[in-house]
Amino acid sequence: MIQQLSIIGIGLIGGSLALALKQAGAVARVTAYARRQETLDQALALGAIDYGSTDLGEAMAGAEVVVVATPVGAMPAMFEQLAPHLTDDMVLTDVGSTKGSVVRAASMAIGQLPVGFVPGHPIAGTEQNGVGAAFADLYKNRRIILTPLQSSHPDAIATVRQMWEACGAEVVEMGVEHHDEVLAATSHLPHMLAYALVDTLARMDESEEIFEFAAGGFRDFTRIASSNPAMWHDICVANREAMLSVLNRFSEDLAQLTAAIEAGNSDYLLQTFTRAKGARDRFAEKFEDSNT
Amino acid sequence: MIQQLSIIGIGLIGGSLALALKQAGAVARVTAYARRQETLDQALALGAIDYGSTDLGEAMAGAEVVVVATPVGAMPAMFEQLAPHLTDDMVLTDVGSTKGSVVRAASMAIGQLPVGFVPGHPIAGTEQNGVGAAFADLYKNRRIILTPLQSSHPDAIATVRQMWEACGAEVVEMGVEHHDEVLAATSHLPHMLAYALVDTLARMDESEEIFEFAAGGFRDFTRIASSNPAMWHDICVANREAMLSVLNRFSEDLAQLTAAIEAGNSDYLLQTFTRAKGARDRFAEKFEDSNT
Numbered sequence: 001m002i003q004q005l006s007i008i009g010i011g012l013i014g015g016s017l018a019l020a021l022k023q024a025g026a027v028a029r030v031t032a033y034a035r036r037q038e039t040l041d042q043a044l045a046l047g048a049i050d051y052g053s054t055d056l057g058e059a060m061a062g063a064e065v066v067v068v069a070t071p072v073g074a075m076p077a078m079f080e081q082l083a084p085h086l087t088d089d090m091v092l093t094d095v096g097s098t099k100g101s102v103v104r105a106a107s108m109a110i111g112q113l114p115v116g117f118v119p120g121h122p123i124a125g126t127e128q129n130g131v132g133a134a135f136a137d138l139y140k141n142r143r144i145i146l147t148p149l150q151s152s153h154p155d156a157i158a159t160v161r162q163m164w165e166a167c168g169a170e171v172v173e174m175g176v177e178h179h180d181e182v183l184a185a186t187s188h189l190p191h192m193l194a195y196a197l198v199d200t201l202a203r204m205d206e207s208e209e210i211f212e213f214a215a216g217g218f219r220d221f222t223r224i225a226s227s228n229p230a231m232w233h234d235i236c237v238a239n240r241e242a243m244l245s246v247l248n249r250f251s252e253d254l255a256q257l258t259a260a261i262e263a264g265n266s267d268y269l270l271q272t273f274t275r276a277k278g279a280r281d282r283f284a285e286k287f288e289d290s291n292t
Numbered sequence: 293m294i295q296q297l298s299i300i301g302i303g304l305i306g307g308s309l310a311l312a313l314k315q316a317g318a319v320a321r322v323t324a325y326a327r328r329q330e331t332l333d334q335a336l337a338l339g340a341i342d343y344g345s346t347d348l349g350e351a352m353a354g355a356e357v358v359v360v361a362t363p364v365g366a367m368p369a370m371f372e373q374l375a376p377h378l379t380d381d382m383v384l385t386d387v388g389s390t391k392g393s394v395v396r397a398a399s400m401a402i403g404q405l406p407v408g409f410v411p412g413h414p415i416a417g418t419e420q421n422g423v424g425a426a427f428a429d430l431y432k433n434r435r436i437i438l439t440p441l442q443s444s445h446p447d448a449i450a451t452v453r454q455m456w457e458a459c460g461a462e463v464v465e466m467g468v469e470h471h472d473e474v475l476a477a478t479s480h481l482p483h484m485l486a487y488a489l490v491d492t493l494a495r496m497d498e499s500e501e502i503f504e505f506a507a508g509g510f511r512d513f514t515r516i517a518s519s520n521p522a523m524w525h526d527i528c529v530a531n532r533e534a535m536l537s538v539l540n541r542f543s544e545d546l547a548q549l550t551a552a553i554e555a556g557n558s559d560y561l562l563q564t565f566t567r568a569k570g571a572r573d574r575f576a577e578k579f580e581d582s583n584t
Contacts, residue, residue, distance in 0.1 A: 181498075185496065200542045211571070213435060214575065221485075246492075247549075251543065254484070273519075276486075276490040284518065
């Protein structure tokens with residue numbers, strides 16, 4: 001059991017972690033830091049935390065595990081601020097959607113990385129934000145990626161792993177750079193396409209009418225375009241290299257598909273659609289298996 | 293009430309139409325043509341049709357309304373074959389996802405377009421195919437677009453409109469070319485993006501692993517990549533011009549977004565994501581209003 005968990009920046013992700021650990025009886029006490037007292041009051045009212053403070057040092061004092069759960073763009077400043085309050089025995093992790101940028105930020109702020117630091121990324125979330133949207137089952141049957149560093153102590157890795165497993169999640173480990181490439185492909189690229197598509201249509205002359213005739217498939221396809229713009233701005237900055245790589249790769253493939261439509265290249269079209277359908281159907285089967 | 297409806301090519305779309313009209317008591321008799329007797333047997337067993345024939349003339353004999361419900365790519369040949377069996381009093385419509393190509397096919401096959409011909413397109417469907425997937429509620433609260441021609445008789449338009457309204461659908465009218473532009477934007481472009489995305493990822497070296505770490509957002513985003521490859525090949529051929537126009541427009545916008553990520557242009561990124569989220573949220577509200 002974790003004696004004290006301190007969540008730095010409590011919203012959907014941190015709040016759901018706190019609720020899940022409390023429900024599982026895997027934490028004795030949860031404290032939180034937020035910039036606004038209102039957020040802490042909300043977290044207290046929900047029973048997600050036992051104590052909240054707008055003073056970072058007070059919120060972190062006595063922590064066994066510190067989870068940095070601010071937006072990725074706020075992490076460099078947050079690591080600067082929390083560095084003086086870190087003690088040698090604290091386990092430190094985060095929930096950032098990109099990992100290279102977080103490790104760089106921690107390194108800049110703290111200097112030599114502490115042995116207790118184990119970067120992490122829960123593959124879970126909704127289009128909602130804020131602690132008010134938190135719920136205990138958010139991580140159930142979801143994947144958590146940990147990207148332990150050479151400096152990470154095995155005990156710290158085990159503590160972070162057990163914390164997430166107590167929430168019902170499946171924990172996997174991979175390298176920082178590999179994480180950022182995989183997420184660029186599976187999450188960051190689709191978000192860019194959804195945002196770009198909706199924006200392209202919204203700026204057409206007949207945009208009002210266009211949306212009138214969109215059907216269910218369009219609704220599913222564009223759901224992720226309702227995600228938080230500030231968060232996605234941060235991710236674009238934080239994972240720039242990996243995103244540019246998959247964006248360029250996709251753009252080349254789309255240009256080839258467009259050329260095939262222009263040329264009426266039936267073989268190319270049928271092969272591409274068939275290959276994609278096969279991959280999507282296999283993925284759907286796997287996803288159903290692991291998430292129901 | 294329609295005395296006899298004849299469905300040419302009975303699958304999900306034609307089967308669901310038959311079931312809906314029967315449930316509403318809006319048709320006395322349904323006949324169908326299919327290439328394979330097996331399909332007709334299935335439709336008979338489901339109670340979707342009263343009579344089926346692999347002979348087109350037999351299936352159409354006595355029809356008050358003929359609905360061509362084959363894939364778009366099969367329509368040119370189908371109009372050639374059904375032309376000799378059309379009589380002056382028959383109302384003729386179709387369910388093709390593109391309308392310019394259908395009108396061209398009918399014109400080539402029949403010559404002067406009959407006054408009973410009213411092209412149509414139900415904005416409904418699933419990723420499933422075949423009459424076995426048909427269900428009576430498919431068109432409930434869905435939009436049906438009719439694209440009446442200068443040659444279309446008002447009585448024929450009224451008959452087709454009433455047929456779809458009896459299924460619980462909302463019928464709207466627009467021009468053929470306008471239909472093809474709107475659908476290219478809201479349906480054909482998203483399908484191309486979903487196919488291209490899944491195919492790009494599937495052809496990466498680490499594709500197996502990539503799909504392992506895809507989350508719920510990815511599942512929704514790529515659902516339409518499970519659609520029928522042959523059908524989408526046909527649509528690419530049939531609606532080539534309008535699709536190329538929106539594909540090029542989208543590719544330019546995506547190139548600008550990529551450039552903004554490369555340049556770290558925060559204003560551009562935030563503005564684009566915010567505008568897209570606003571449009572998506574407004575669309576979602578409307579969609580919920582009209583489809584629940």
